Amino acid sequence: MISGSVTFDFSGQVAILTGGASGMSLVAARKFAEAGGHAVLVDIDGARAEAQAASLPGALGLALDVTDEAAIGATVGLVMERFGRIDGLVNAAGIPDTFLPTVEQDSNIWRRLIDIHLTGSYLMARAAGRAMVAQRAGAVVNISSAIAGVLGALPRRNAYTAAKTGITGLTRALACEWGRYNVRVNAVAPGYTLTPFIQQNIDRGNLDKGAMERRTPMGRLGQPAEIADVILFLLSPAASYLTGATIAVDGGWTAYGAAGDAWAEPD
Numbered sequence: 502m503i504s505g506s507v508t509f510d511f512s513g514q515v516a517i518l519t520g521g522a523s524g525m526s527l528v529a530a531r532k533f534a535e536a537g538g539h540a541v542l543v544d545i546d547g548a549r550a551e552a553q554a555a556s557l558p559g560a561l562g563l564a565l566d567v568t569d570e571a572a573i574g575a576t577v578g579l580v581m582e583r584f585g586r587i588d589g590l591v592n593a594a595g596i597p598d599t600f601l602p603t604v605e606q607d608s609n610i611w612r613r614l615i616d617i618h619l620t621g622s623y624l625m626a627r628a629a630g631r632a633m634v635a636q637r638a639g640a641v642v643n644i645s646s647a648i649a650g651v652l653g654a655l656p657r658r659n660a661y662t663a664a665k666t667g668i669t670g671l672t673r674a675l676a677c678e679w680g681r682y683n684v685r686v687n688a689v690a691p692g693y694t695l696t697p698f699i700q701q702n703i704d705r706g707n708l709d710k711g712a713m714e715r716r717t718p719m720g721r722l723g724q725p726a727e728i729a730d731v732i733l734f735l736l737s738p739a740a741s742y743l744t745g746a747t748i749a750v751d752g753g754w755t756a757y758g759a760a761g762d763a764w765a766e767p768d
């Protein structure tokens with residue numbers, strides 16, 4: 502079995518999930534709602550967030566650009582008004598880099614990527630963290646990257662690599678500051694996972710699916726549900742003494758150090 506066997510109980514809890522209209526964040530929102538929680542799906546694509554939330558019990562979908570500081574304040578305020586608490590925050594909003602050679606890159610693309618992935622995670626954590634610190638309870642889950650944030654770097658993806666590496670640092674800094682308030686901050690660092698984010702890069706010829714599979718000891722890409730399960734674990738009391746960690750969920754990608762392909766037909 503790949504995934505789906507894990508069950509959690511989030512009855513009465515509230516979690517905000519950025520990028521909640523798609524990919525791993527949407528699957529995490531679905532699992533959170535199925536486990537009894539109120540999932541607040543926020544996304545720059547507000548219509549999609551609303552439509553997805555409408556199919557989940559107790560969920561709410563809202564338009565939010567995570568680079569818009571004033572809108573973040575208003576959204577967190579609205580969630581507090583509606584539910585009175587915030588137990589979880591999942592910072593998963595993101596866009597891919599351009600794959601352009603550095604000498605041809607536009608600095609606006611650099612700024613936009615850093616703004617969404619890194620500053621967006623910071624602004625969301627700060628806003629939700631105010632409620633969590635006051636409650637003396639909460640869990641933040643940031644999304645780094647096994648390949649661009651933990652193991653090394655991706656050429657021609659400067660901003661993406663810098664943002665994902667920065668997210669592991671932000672995760673540690675917030676964890677150390679908020680540990681005393683029982684607010685835990687961790688990151689999940691996915692390997693290549695089959696979401697629209699990756700599929701569009703495979704379709705554009707930016708990524709070679711076969712090569713990625715062969716470089717992975719488990720010989721396949723991850724499924725969004727496999728990342729979502731670890732996100733839910735980090736939100737849950739099962740992770741009550743876990744903070745400041747970045748957990749690679751990557752089918753063994755970061756563990757592999759030899760030359761060439763990691764996967765071969767089983768004997």
Ligand SMILES: NC(=O)c1ccc[n+]([C@@H]2O[C@H](COP(=O)([O-])OP(=O)(O)OC[C@H]3O[C@@H](n4cnc5c(N)ncnc54)[C@H](O)[C@@H]3O)[C@@H](O)[C@H]2O)c1
Nearest residue numbers: 520523524525544545566567593594595646693694696698
């Ligand atoms: N899929 C992978 O292989 C992979 C690997 C490592 C890390 N990640 C990271 O995981 C996270 C989720 O990616 P995914 O693969 O589920 O992608 P996805 O494209 O399916 O979902 C990303 C969502 O973020 C939203 N978004 C983009 N800009 C936004 C903004 N400014 N404000 C609010 N929402 C915004 C998009 O509308 C989209 O719904 C991203 O941070 C990505 O960098 C993905």
